[in-house]
């Protein structure tokens with residue numbers, strides 16, 4: 001058990017420490033729950049944990065409300081992968097976008113637990129790219145967001161979550177094969193930086209780290225917040241932001257304490273400041289349900305970093321799960337809007353990508369330990385939109401999300417996949433499995449014949465772990481939802497801190513960027529004071 | 533002691549996954565009996581080897597685990613899976629000129645129908661069903677051994693404590 005895990009284990013659920021902090025479960029509470037604090041944070045993920053910790057350490061009375069369960073990391077690390085999916089992921093990782101135009105249906109995964117999606121990451125950490133900041137300054141008027149301005153925040157978060165370079169010996173055989181092949185075809189490969197401490201390279205970061213080595217916010221931030229008096233409530237679903245005289249004064253929701261884990265008793269938290277950190281998928285839902293934020297922008301500019309994988313079969317055993325989950329990347333094609341990152345998916349999921357049924361399927365599955373894979377994500381232009389379906393039309397807690405891929409992004413899919421396949425063929429792959437539904441493995445000649453550029457995009461298997469930008473930051477009230485400090489235009493005391501504020505897609509994995517922006521926001525709040 | 537409704541694998545499996553349900557989640561339901569039957573019929577066709585179909589006890593275990601998966605994973609997840617099953621139940625037989633429901637077809641016909649479906653514009657439905665079935669199926673120590681997965685990154689849980 002890591003030091004932070006031990007620290008967290010000291011705080012039994014339901015126990016209050018000397019400063020009044022602790023982890024609590026609204027599921028265990030009966031009757032209306034009424035609380036009062038300086039700042040209430042909705043969502044305990046990458047951004048919520050950061051804001052809660054920075055403010056609690058400054059002496060603010062903080063309450064964090066999280067819809068998901070409290071899954072201690074020691075327990076998570078013991079789970080089977082499918083147990084992690086059912087207890088810590090939103091909807092068992094089965095959330096899909098509705099495709100519009102020539103777009104794939106995208107499987108979007110998110111965390112729903114204390115620590116949010118941070119708990120499920122591969123640990124990959126990238127700073128906000130300089131070119132992206134430049135675009136925000138020059139095109140969006142966010143003139144204060146310079147690299148110099150962000151530097152102390154980047155450094156601060158990197159220290160807190162222990163960002164380190166993955167050593168070469170920790171790379172999996174599959175990653176090394178891609179590295180070699182990619183280099184042969186002219187891509188430059190680079191080692192990844194990840195937020196780990198004592199990583200043993202067991203390759204299951206997305207499903208809980210058995211060694212407490214991944215420094216997700218449930219280990220690196222929330223225990224600090226709790227030590228400074230913050231209360232973290234799990235199974236607390238927030239449904240409305242309370243506003244009085246144009247100022248946010250708290251939130252209302254329900255404890256998930258009914259039979260079947262359904263919403264039951266009311267929760268009401270009164271606060272001087274409300275911070276919404278429910279993630280880019282759900283923050284717009286809360287704003288829409290509360291009738292807040294610029295209605296022409298809330299839920300509108302969602303970007304996803306649509307990602308595609310290529311799997312290659314080699315004669316030799318690869319055992320791709322042996323090594324750090326994501327240890328290398330290439331930004332050689334960033335000018336085309338493509339970033340390549342290492343990955344590994346569990347055998348079961350790999351099994352599902354093996355075409356065929358019965359004997360053909362089970363024979364293909366026998367090669368799973370001979371498979372290597374790599375992923376390519378698109379620095380997308382957006383096209384996602386979050387829709388609220390009224391209850392009387394059968395709408396429930398979850399939104400419907402549409403995604404219309406731009407023509408330019410659609411055009412990138414072919415080159416993205418062909419480049420990864422070529423890299424694998426350059427080091428002797430027998431065949432590659434492209435992410436085209438129902439397509440069997442193809443060799444190098446076969447690859448040339450697959451019409452990737454003209455296939456209907458709906459035939460592609462596509463995934464996203466990076467919803468961003470559904471309540472964007474901007475310089476004017478007309479074209480954004482929050483200002484450059486995360487304050488919602490036109491509503492006092494209401495702040496957004498999560499991936500929803502990121503103004504455009506980043507082209508790289510976003511957790512460090514989101515946490516950096518959340519830190520900046522928390523420090524600005526602190527400077528202005530709780531009663532400002 | 534596992535609760536009454538915990539999933540128990542057949543005794544012959546050396547490392548049986550055993551899940552205990554948190555008290556207040558007990559009221560949740562997994563799949564309806566019809567849906568379970570269809571899922572089982574898909575799995576029986578999908579995981580057949582040269583030696584024939586998988587044995588019944590393995591399929592029982594899979595279906596129970598599937599039930600638990602959907603009792604916990606949320607209504608949306610269940611809805612997605614059930615829609616995939618429904619598409620298979622009704623449309624897959626038509627693709628080989630047979631009458632639905634899918635679960636009544638012979639195993640050979642089921643395999644043939646799924647193959648056709650996988651090549652059709654509705655392939656996503658097969659992929660959705662296959663994904664969940666495969667994740668659970670290949671977690672079992674016996675299946676892992678068949679595909680050369682040494683289980684290094686598999687959890688060791690035998691029984692989950694109540695998650696709060």
Ligand SMILES: Cc1cc2nc3c(=O)[nH]c(=O)nc-3n(C[C@H](O)[C@H](O)[C@H](O)COP(=O)(O)OP(=O)(O)OC[C@H]3O[C@@H](n4cnc5c(N)ncnc54)[C@H](O)[C@@H]3O)c2cc1C
Pocket residue numbers: 042043044045046047048065066067068109110111112113114115116117118119120121122123124125126206236237238239277278279280282283286326465466467497498499500508509510511512514
């Ligand atoms: C499988 C996976 C792998 C990833 N890998 C990486 C990686 O390697 N590197 C990287 O940079 N990024 C990675 N990401 C992305 C990264 O985790 C997210 O971008 C980041 O965590 C987003 O932070 P957030 O605060 O916006 O939202 P989240 O971390 O998702 O937190 C939002 C929280 O709010 C809760 N919530 C939502 N609505 C409500 C409500 N109404 N009431 C109460 N609570 C609510 C949710 O349950 C959730 O816990 C990965 C994501 C996933 C899913």
Ligand code: SF4
Pocket residue numbers: 123196198199200201202203204205206208209210211212213214323324325
């Ligand atoms: S690869 Fe490292 S960080 Fe990931 S689960 Fe294994 S030990 Fe933890």
